[in-house]
Amino acid sequence: MAKGERKAGAVPPSGGGADAPAGGFVQLLTPDGEHLGSVTTADGTTYSVDFTDEEYRGLYRDLVTVRRLDAEATALQRQGELGLWASLLGQEAAQVGSGRALRPQDMAFPTYREHGVLYCRGIDPIMPFGLFRGVDQGGWDANEHKFNSYTIVIGSQTLHATGYAMGVTMDGKTGSPDGEAVIAYFGDGATSQGEVNESFVWSGVFNAPIVFFCQNNQYAISEPLERQTRIPLYNRAAGYGFPGIRIDGNDVLASYAVTRAALDNARNGQGPTLIEAYTYRMGAHTSSDDPTRYRIASEVESWKAKDPIARVKAFLAKQKLADDDFFGEVDEAAKQLALDLRERVLAMPDPQPVTMFDHVYPSGSPELDEQRAAFTEYHASFEGSGH
Template sequence: MIRGDESVAEIPDHTPMIQLLTPEGERVSHPDYPLDTTAEELRGLYRDMALTRRFDAEATALQRQGELGLWASCLGQEAAQIGSGRATRPEDYVFPCYREHGTAWTRGVDPLRLMGLYRGANNGGWDPNENNFHLYTLVIGPPLLHAVGYAMGVQRDGADMAVLSYFGDGASSQGDVAEAFTFATVNNAPVVFFCQNNQWAISTPTSVQTRHPIYRRSAGWGFPGVRVDGNDVLACLAVTRHALERARAGEGPMLIEAFTYRMAPHATSDDPTRYRTDAERAEWERRDPVERLRLYLVASGQADDAFFAEVAEEGEKLARRVREGVRSMPDPAPTDLFDHVYAEEHAVVAEERADFLAFQESLAAEG
């Protein structure tokens, strides 16, 4: 709910969070996180979220059709990812986990590269240095350590940049996260920790992992933390931009907890009906991040039916492109798995490669 004209919303656990756009599409302000946007910028944010949602849905369909081995949907989390991603500068470096498809979109990573990873066709996905967007890491926790190490490096280089690192509420229970916080604060590293609290670590609710809001953990390490409405793209943009600016200015790390909800299964191998209710999902559907911005654009006269139709058509073209692209991906040679583990040949890997080839030959002989 909104208290008068203040931009402080409340959620069921009564923890205040930063909000600039209400679920009803009403624009509000916040004294600590001002945000001026043009109509073009607002339409761009809507386009980003809508197109991300469309290719995300197409990837889920492709997995169901056997074209992808797995897919981790970001449905419902588009505002958190697009808002924070658009807050970065090109020279900033981003460390995702494995669900940050919207952020990848803002960094210019082709969705086909994401799907190639989940198809097992490109053995990595993309060159992280092309877009300053690191490879996905399916092991939760370590990306924060990688991010802090990178941030310490650019700090020593004197580079005018910041590092943005993503993790989820499930990862917040990992020791790697605590270690990353320690190294970040004692080194005053230019890193922003962005937690997408979608409230379910697979089937484990956040209430089982912590007795206090995640953003408050930063106080124990001596750096600021804030909770933002993760379904409000404008709030996520403003808060992340602020955090990155203070990091570049030498003010050290900051923790952002984006309170949002995973509308889809944890991954396509998951069945969320076994652990959460339809009523819970329906409640969060009323807070849909894409619809929220659409309502504001319509009410403020900054977008019309022609614009929304154009975005929808663009989404369908994107879906067709990724569908055709995934289905036409060539299967990699099985030995490719061994070829790029190390920069130079490694004796153990060479031995494993030879054993694998011998096994393949034995199968061919039996056939």
């Protein structure tokens, strides 16, 4: 469990290790696998985790599995089996840590890259593959899993999340440890969008029970962070009247501890928090991007030394919580899951074109029926023509 209490209205400054950016960040697990125990920020907030040995091993298993599934997706796209893929390579700790920090009643609003959070919410990993293969719209039940549909339009999900969070308050579902909270995921590039800033305004004014989780992976497609802001992103929260805090986004423990504390503050009526997860996109923005055109190889190499999985593996080995047999078992299980996923993706049936009309409205409409009939007639006109 994570521990963390904040003073109302405070904007916690951050500590951090030798690898921290200027101004620091909250870090509990260093790149060489040293567990720092707890971190107290300058405003007196203390962050820590209290996991069992098995829970530490479970986090490692999550990280490895999520990365392996992501690698399989990238391979499938390169082989022409997916139209597009947005890789999370390098961002596993931010996603798994925050995803595991969610309580069952909490609602998450993702972008199109939160495959790790999706996995932590118990959704079948096959679900986003239908979307990126172009055979469905993403198929999971958002209400059942408390995980909204992937959002392609940059930043728009923060508005959806804010409205949902305001509704949680209006329904009287805040103000207690059993209350509900909302988390909205977005990248550093989205902070330049009007939708995100409008979400900050509304959430601050209405004290909405929401955590804004920004994965600052240093690039908005090809634009580096310094082309987007003159101050650290987490400092922007102060202008909207709620706390902001920066964490080591490659540290799964800090990601968990700070997110859990922020969500609990939200559900208890203390309003929004902006978390800036300082991390790095190791691969391309999407499979249609070429990152070698706008960043240098040495930068990528420097971030490899901060790998989120390697540091957990080092911690487990140093503390004698896992051995080579365990690491081999995790790798093999992730490999088999990825192979199974590949087979399932290749077996996905191609939908008939007319099915595009099936889920436009829950009960249909006369106009939709007319359009369906016209399309069916048009499509039938090609039968026997070889097209």
